[in-house]
Structures are given as structure tokens and as C-alpha cells.
Amino acid sequence: MKNNEYLKGRGAQQKVHNRFEAHLHEMRDDFLEFCRIEGEEAGKNKTQYIPIFPKTIVNKVTSPDVGMMHSMNPYQGCEHGCVYCYARNTHEYWGYGPGLDFESKILIKKSAPQLLEAKLKHKNWKAETIVLSGNTDCYQPAEKRFKITRGCLEVFLKYRHPVGIITKNALILRDLDLLKALQKDGLVAVNVSVTSLSEDTRRILEPRTASIKKRLQTVRMLSENKIPVNVMLAPIIPGINSHEIMKLAKAASENGALSIAFTVVRLNGAIGTIFTDWIKKTLPDRADKVLGQIRSCHNGNLNDSRFGLRSRGEGKIAAQIHDLMRLAKHTYFKDSSFPKLNTELHEQFKDGQMRLF
DSSP states (O other): OOTTOOOTTOSOOSOOOOTTOSSOOOOOHHHHHHHHHHTOOSOOOOOEEEEOOOSOOEEEOOOTTSSOSEEEOSEESOTTOOTTOGGGGGGGGGTSOSSHHHHHEEEEOTTHHHHHHHHHHOTTOOOOOEEETSSSOTTSTHHHHHOHHHHHHHHHHHTTOOEEEEEOOGGGGGGHHHHHHHHTTTOEEEEEEOOOSOHHHHHHHSTTSOOHHHHHHHHHHHHHTTOOEEEEEEEEOTTTTGGGHHHHHHHHHHTTOSEEEEEEOOOOTTHHHHHHHHHHHHOTTTHHHHHHHHHHTTTTSSOOOOTTTTTTOOSHHHHHHHHHHHHHHHHHSTTOOOOOOOOSSGGGGTTSSOOOO
8 A cells, every 4th residue: 555545444544563572574565566566465354353351341540531331342352443432542452553553453352251351240349330341342343244242242231231232323223122231221322423424524434334314214213112312522622523513413412312522633652543543534724723723732742641531622612512512512412411331239139130139
């Protein structure tokens, strides 16, 4: 691939070196030219599924900026390819790069349901909502094949344990039977990410996600089945989707969502390099403006690591985003609220069946 060539179907447009690795692998121009002349393929762009064998699956979340206490991720890496994804950096801890590796080398945790069951049965575990997924999407394309998330939902239902879900894939509707069973006892809530109403924007920003139409249909279907839905307008990127806030909120409300939430984009770690390369290839006419506005939200930087500010931003543009969100919530969600999940049943079902004595 030439340096200025757009790679269709992927978010990241380049392989990014893993900062923890001593050796660097790169595609040199002379090698690419040799492959062109010889008619050979320089590199494969196919997704690889790689099994891994973790010892635990439930993670305690310590960040004060994240509204969850515990999370679990059946997959590491994510084929959705969202170019702004904060989780890209975590792929480096597995020995891969945060660019194309993140969305093409997907690590599969087939033992996740068994590890979850062991956690829920542990004598010291007290029920607190566990969120699927705090890092990478539990309904990314790999789930259609491996069904690990469905297996985890079956465990949550068996032990009557509360579970939250974050996704941007309509595949969640495949598991509507389990979600309805969980909802009977107030044990499930879903967060659906809707970043733009423009399919053109969605295709380049989140290339392998469900269409906007399917995502809104998913919100509606879940809501019609009494499953509480929060729509994540995240991240808000100045100059790309910040002008859509009111329209996004209206669409979420009209399709039955009970609430909305948002974050201001921050390009932490290697994501700053990945996003900058991406926007100069996909939106070259506004690249400098968008990058400048993102910097204005983070004290002149593409990223801010300070708790309390890193996902909110500061400055005039961030203030405008917050004002619009307050107006959107007041206009479309004034009389609705998101429920708290039920933690009272799990103790009765901890041994796998309801205790009679």
C-alpha cells in the first residue's frame, strides 16, 4: 500500500509499531514496488482469529471517569475498526500493534463463560453489575461465529446476575430471548453507540460496524421489548459529528431510548498518530481544522490523561458541546430515567439453583 492510498474496509490506515517491542517491521517502498512488478501481494488484509487462554475474565474498573465497577471482554482487538477507539493501545500489551493489528488480529477467549461462572460462584463474590464490554465490542463480527457473548449471557441468567452491555452491532438482537429473560428480573441494560446519522461518515469512521439504520432499529426493538437502552453519542468529534448532537438525541428518543450519554474525543497514546494519518487520507480538506479543534478541547494536545477532564474536555468548543448536550437531554429526555439493575437475586442462585432451605 502506498503512503497516500486509502485502505477500504479498515479504520486505521497503517500498521503502527508496538512501543514495547525492540524490533520494527515496516513496508519499504522498494519492496512494495518489487511486489507490484512481480504481481505479488505485499501484505494480507484478512482478519485472523487467535485463541488465547486467560486465567480470569472479570476486571475491576478503577477509573473514576467510567460508569462501571466491573467489566469483561470476550474478545481483544475489534474488527469494527473505529479509528478513534481508545482500546487500540491495549493491543500492545498482547504483543500486537494498535493500528491495523488491532482490527485484524482478534484474540478469542473461548473459556470466558466458564471463567465467568467460576467468578459468580465464588463465595466472596457479591453481586455488582458486570459490563460487556468495557474495552472491545462483545458483538463484533467474531461473535457471530464463536457465540462467546451468548454463552456469557446464559451464565448471567443461570445465576440471576445483573449485566450491562455496550455495543454498536445489531447482532445483539440474535440474543433477544436471553435479554428478555434477564429483563423479567431487572437484570440487564444495553448501551448502543450511535456516533453519526450520516452513512458516509459512519463508513469511514467506523467501517465494519452496523449501519446507522440498523442501530436505530436495534434501539427500537430492544425498547419495544422493555429492555432499557441508553444511547452513547460517543465520541463527539469537533468538526465531524459535533453538529449532529440535537439530531442524534432526537433519533435516540424517537426510537425508545431512555437516556443519552457522551464523551469528547481524546486521542491517547498511539491513537493520535493513527487518527492524524486517517483524517489526512479521508478528509484532507478539513484535517487541520478538526485536529486544531480537538487540541483546543485538551489544552493544546490531542490527548488529556487527567481524571475528570480527559473525557469531558475544556475550553470554548468543549463548553459548546456540553451546552448542546444539556439542551438535548432537557428537550428529549426530561421525563425519563435509566434504571438501576437488580443485585438482590444472585445470592439465592449462587449454587446454580434457587435455594429452598
